[in-house]
Amino acid sequence: MRRLLLLATLTLLLAACASSHVITGQPRPPVPVSQVRVYFAPPPSRYEEIAQLQSNSGAFTYGEQNKTNSVLNKLREEAAKLGANGVLFQGTEDGYGGTGVSVGAGGGSYGGGRHFSGGGVGISISPRQKFARGVAIYVLNPPPMSDPGPQGPPNPNLPPRE
Numbered sequence: 001m002r003r004l005l006l007l008a009t010l011t012l013l014l015a016a017c018a019s020s021h022v023i024t025g026q027p028r029p030p031v032p033v034s035q036v037r038v039y040f041a042p043p044p045s046r047y048e049e050i051a052q053l054q055s056n057s058g059a060f061t062y063g064e065q066n067k068t069n070s071v072l073n074k075l076r077e078e079a080a081k082l083g084a085n086g087v088l089f090q091g092t093e094d095g096y097g098g099t100g101v102s103v104g105a106g107g108g109s110y111g112g113g114r115h116f117s118g119g120g121v122g123i124s125i126s127p128r129q130k131f132a133r134g135v136a137i138y139v140l141n142p143p144p145m146s147d148p149g150p151q152g153p154p155n156p157n158l159p160p161r162e
Helices: 002-016 064-081
Strands: 019-023 037-039 047-056 086-096 099-102 108-110 114-116 122-125 128-139
Touching: 019 064, 037 064, 037 128, 047 064, 047 086, 064 086, 064 128
Parallel strands: 037 086
Antiparallel strands: 019 047, 047 128, 086 128, 099 122, 108 114
16 A cells, blocks of 8 residues: 555656657757746747757646746756757646546455455546646857847746846
8 A cells, every 4th residue: 555655656746747858959968947048939049949848837836827937947947958048938738637546445255254345545636737838949149148138028927037
């Protein structure tokens, strides 16, 4: 029973951290996440596409702003691993995670009129998650980090830009 509970916990934790990519260009050496900028429109400087990115907010992230922050940070982290200095944001969707755990039990009897029985518990956690898509890019001549230029106007629903 303990092993099953441990396995279920590990499954939930892994589901909460899901990010993925599909390489479409040439990856570079990893960069610090702090150097990855999120663009909401293509930057005016020339850039190279590195990968298509996808992430989710995780099963235990609550609050719309926290979910948005979570998916954007995960996109930035995934891009940094690939050596991208930018993420061209492509949008979000709301969805449901499908995490579930079930434990069953039974009963019976054996010689001498002895009986045994057992019970079980089932858990299903499927809160609404936010999913995001983006493109990991390497911007050849990025503007200074203090210049919001190509990123477009600030959006109050998104985390602060660096």
